[in-house]
Amino acid sequence: MAQRLLLRRFLASVISRKPPEGQWAPFVSRALQPPQCSLDGLTVTPSPVRTVYTTTVCRTTFNIQDGPDFQDRVVNSETPVVVDFHAQWCGPCKILGPRLEKMVAKQHGKVVMAKVDIDDHTDLAIEYEVSAVPTVLAIKNGDVVDKFVGIKDEDQLEAFLKKLIG
Incomplete structure (x- = not known):
């Protein structure tokens, strides 16, 4: 339970963090943006309520x-x-x-x-x-x-x- 609470706090601080400025800003700020998935021409952006994102795994x-x-x-x-x-x-x-x-x-x-x-x-x-x-x-x-x-x-x-x- 304590680990879950600690993870929530960490993720909340990362997601609510102000985007960085300077030389590395484009790389870091892109990492903080929610991922977008495209399926058959439709772009899906996860709900902002969700704090943990997963990637699509190719099932082979x-x-x-x-x-x-x-x-x-x-x-x-x-x-x-x-x-x-x-x-x-x-x-x-x-x-x-x-x-x-x-x-x-x-x-x-x-x-x-x-x-x-x-x-x-x-x-x-x-x-x-x-x-x-x-x-x-x-x-x-x-x-x-x-x-x-x-x-x-x-x-x-x-x-x-x-x-x-x-």
Whole structure:
């Protein structure tokens, strides 16, 4: 509770502060202005009542909910898809998952990532012949074009993604 109160006071002092003058004024005063988002030609400015602003995150990673969701978002996708078959109990999966998400995010939408928990979606794991986790598939136009099992370093992941995109 005390932290929240301290944060409110800090944000109130930053937002109500007089815009600076001098050489660095354009840079600092722009940082104090509320962000504006543009969606389909409409400009949206957050309400002045709100004191904490968030940025829009490009969602390149999603969890598969069921078989039809997999069919719709992976097999029928026009964008190449990296499918990460993982499990909650798998230690190597916990290392590879965030590393792979970071590398996919660096591709700026040229590829997306689907996460499939093999304990929840055993049928998909069997259909795609997943015998160990982590298993990562590269799917382009509905076809599996590449695959690897186990942990890879960032250079290997980058090469894997470049081959899928190119």
